[in-house]
Amino acid sequence: MISARLLGRTGTIFLAIVLAVAVLVPMSNLLLPVGSPLHVPDYMMPLLGKYLCYALLALSVDLVWGYAGILSLGHGAFFALGGYAMGMYLMRQIGTRGVYANPVLPDFMVFLNWKELPWYWWGFDHFPFAALMVLAAPGLLAFVFGWFAFRSRVTGVYLSIITQAMTFALLLAFFRNDMGFGGNNGLTDFKDILGFPVQAQGTRAALFALSALALAGGFLLCRFIVTSKLGKVLVAIRDAESRTRFIGYRVENYKLFVWTVSAMLAGLAGALYVPQVGIINPSEFAPANSIETVIWVAVGGRGTLAGAALGGVVVNAGKTWFTGMLPELWLFALGALFVLVTLFLPKGILGTFTEWWTGRRRPAVAEIEDEDGVARAIDSRGAPVPAE
Amino acid sequence: MQTTTTPSLLYLDAVSVVFDGFRALNNLSLAIDQHEMRAIIGPNGAGKTTMMDVITGKTRPTSGQASFEGGKYDLTKLDEASIAQLGIGRKFQTPTVFEMHTVEDNLRLALKADRRAVPTLFWRESRAERERVDSLLERIRLKDHRARKAAELSHGQKQWLEIGMLLAQEPKLLLVDEPAAGMTDQETADTADLLREIARTRAVVVVEHDMVFVRDLGVKVTCLHEGSVLAEGPLDQVSANERVIEVYLGR
Numbered sequence: 001m002i003s004a005r006l007l008g009r010t011g012t013i014f015l016a017i018v019l020a021v022a023v024l025v026p027m028s029n030l031l032l033p034v035g036s037p038l039h040v041p042d043y044m045m046p047l048l049g050k051y052l053c054y055a056l057l058a059l060s061v062d063l064v065w066g067y068a069g070i071l072s073l074g075h076g077a078f079f080a081l082g083g084y085a086m087g088m089y090l091m092r093q094i095g096t097r098g099v100y101a102n103p104v105l106p107d108f109m110v111f112l113n114w115k116e117l118p119w120y121w122w123g124f125d126h127f128p129f130a131a132l133m134v135l136a137a138p139g140l141l142a143f144v145f146g147w148f149a150f151r152s153r154v155t156g157v158y159l160s161i162i163t164q165a166m167t168f169a170l171l172l173a174f175f176r177n178d179m180g181f182g183g184n185n186g187l188t189d190f191k192d193i194l195g196f197p198v199q200a201q202g203t204r205a206a207l208f209a210l211s212a213l214a215l216a217g218g219f220l221l222c223r224f225i226v227t228s229k230l231g232k233v234l235v236a237i238r239d240a241e242s243r244t245r246f247i248g249y250r251v252e253n254y255k256l257f258v259w260t261v262s263a264m265l266a267g268l269a270g271a272l273y274v275p276q277v278g279i280i281n282p283s284e285f286a287p288a289n290s291i292e293t294v295i296w297v298a299v300g301g302r303g304t305l306a307g308a309a310l311g312g313v314v315v316n317a318g319k320t321w322f323t324g325m326l327p328e329l330w331l332f333a334l335g336a337l338f339v340l341v342t343l344f345l346p347k348g349i350l351g352t353f354t355e356w357w358t359g360r361r362r363p364a365v366a367e368i369e370d371e372d373g374v375a376r377a378i379d380s381r382g383a384p385v386p387a388e
Numbered sequence: 389m390q391t392t393t394t395p396s397l398l399y400l401d402a403v404s405v406v407f408d409g410f411r412a413l414n415n416l417s418l419a420i421d422q423h424e425m426r427a428i429i430g431p432n433g434a435g436k437t438t439m440m441d442v443i444t445g446k447t448r449p450t451s452g453q454a455s456f457e458g459g460k461y462d463l464t465k466l467d468e469a470s471i472a473q474l475g476i477g478r479k480f481q482t483p484t485v486f487e488m489h490t491v492e493d494n495l496r497l498a499l500k501a502d503r504r505a506v507p508t509l510f511w512r513e514s515r516a517e518r519e520r521v522d523s524l525l526e527r528i529r530l531k532d533h534r535a536r537k538a539a540e541l542s543h544g545q546k547q548w549l550e551i552g553m554l555l556a557q558e559p560k561l562l563l564v565d566e567p568a569a570g571m572t573d574q575e576t577a578d579t580a581d582l583l584r585e586i587a588r589t590r591a592v593v594v595v596e597h598d599m600v601f602v603r604d605l606g607v608k609v610t611c612l613h614e615g616s617v618l619a620e621g622p623l624d625q626v627s628a629n630e631r632v633i634e635v636y637l638g639r
């Protein structure tokens with residue numbers, strides 16, 4: 001049973017919208033006639049699905065940044081690793097339909113004159129194994145990276161810089177042909193997923209619905225974490241790390257836990273992204289991608305989860321629209337957006353809206369929502385108002 | 389030689405801490421007994437904070453020993469979290485509470501419990517814990533402010549909240565750094581009362597500049613200077629010491 005405490009008011013609304021979208025958008029695309037004003041056109045489906053994957057990525061960044069104060073500028077690496085794990089499965093599904101018709105080796109390996117499949121490609125023809133790797137590969141990288149970084153007490157801007165270095169190192173590595181991940185071109189020309197053609201309308205609708213469900217599931221998991229006592233410890237670490245240590249909490253273990261969970265969520269987002277956009281290449285590791293994700297979170301509202309997801313959708317929808325109109329100005333617009341939000345909406349879209357809404361509803365006795373999502377009545381001094 | 393049979397709770401033996409050639413602590417030796425309250429005085433740079441850092445595991449001594457519970461634990465080999473779990477609580481000079489958490493959540497987080505991550509994730513508040521939080525709120529006089537964010541408290545209230553958080557950990561030894569700083573006279577007197585009450589059941593080490601407050605506490609005093617003990621004993625005796633007057637109290 002999902003309690004009110006777990007979701008909070010905003011969370012309930014957010015979850016309801018995501019679940020409604022999961023059902024209604026694919027239905028509209030598949031069932032309504034093309035001329036209908038409510039029909040979601042075919043070309044929109046992978047685009048909207050992509051936004052949902054970005055929303056899940058933003059959610060994972062907000063979990064570590066908004067709650068534990070770890071500003072990751074390298075979450076794109078976890079996203080891309082999840083994407084590569086899914087891409088490797090999709091490559092193996094091509095089989096003899098590739099240009100070289102090799103039943104085992106993907107085209108790029110035949111082209112490079114490789115004779116057999118490298119060991120790290122073994123097992124990726126099985127979906128359950130690939131699905132496991134979607135979580136395990138980014139999870140393992142995050143665990144090892146975090147183990148060293150948090151144990152050495154690397155924090156703040158230094159940590160952010162080494163996360164950038166991590167994703168940049170992976171970018172360079174994946175560019176190399178002899179890494180065995182398709183080099184510059186990455187992995188593409190996918191044919192089917194679980195036996196369904198990836199390009200088919202039904203598959204696209206299903207992938208969209210799955211992305212929405214993954215977002216809903218990821219949101220529930222994050223809410224469970226942040227409303228637990230562990231979540232309160234994370235906020236304590238964010239606000240007064242040494243105080244938390246002197247109370248007896250081993251800060252590095254808490255950071256490592258949430259960091260690894262977050263990386264796995266990012267990996268899942270990447271895995272759902274790849275079949276919808278049809279390609280994964282090293283550019284997904286570009287440091288700028290990770291920085292952009294942080295902007296989505298800041299725009300939507302850091303430390304609100306739902307706001308971060310909203311930011312992921314809104315900024316990317318804006319990007320699609322803007323790059324269609326004035327492509328060369330997009331980066332300026334993004335930069336301006338970040339500056340303006342930081343200056344005028346420090347709590348992001350959702351944080352500002354929630355503040356305005358609660359202030360408007362009860363000027364004298366405001367009902368505020370604490371981190372538990374439990375509404376409490378307080379008077380203007382902030383003292384609790386007894387229930388009538 | 390020590391003639392008592394009960395081993396001391398905290399024992400620092402010839403501890404030195406050297407930072408880039410600067411001796412922050414110089415052969416410092418100090419013993420605190422069970423349920424003892426001790427006031428530490430001394431001029432700025434005497435090594436009071438460094439001493440606390442050594443005891444709580446923040447700084448490793450360059451040489452010397454620091455042991456807890458009659459030599460059962462070697463504090464120089466443990467990290468901050470383990471030392472805190474052994475039962476050494478520390479209050480900082482500037483009140484450090486979790487500003488974004490409510491007053492009661494601050495206490496809840498400090499409450500003695502399993503500190504590992506997974507049990508903390510699945511933790512549910514027990515009745516005993518709720519009652520303990522209630523009684524602590526009563527004791528630190530913040531019962532009416534339990535649902536407020538700690539950031540909204542006054543300076544004095546934050547000091548008390550932090551003391552409450554230390555009590556919630558049920559420590560055997562409390563280190564308190566300048567508890568009276570920035571407090572009104574009434575608050576200072578109340579704080580002295582609270583500390584005396586706490587010292588009935590556990591050892592308390594208070595670092596303080598305010599001599600009125602130290603007199604109020606009425607306990608054994610250790611005066612530090614340049615990283616070692618200059619004088620030790622009742623306040624009247626220490627404050628009559630020529631060297632103490634010269635370096636600290638002034639004429």
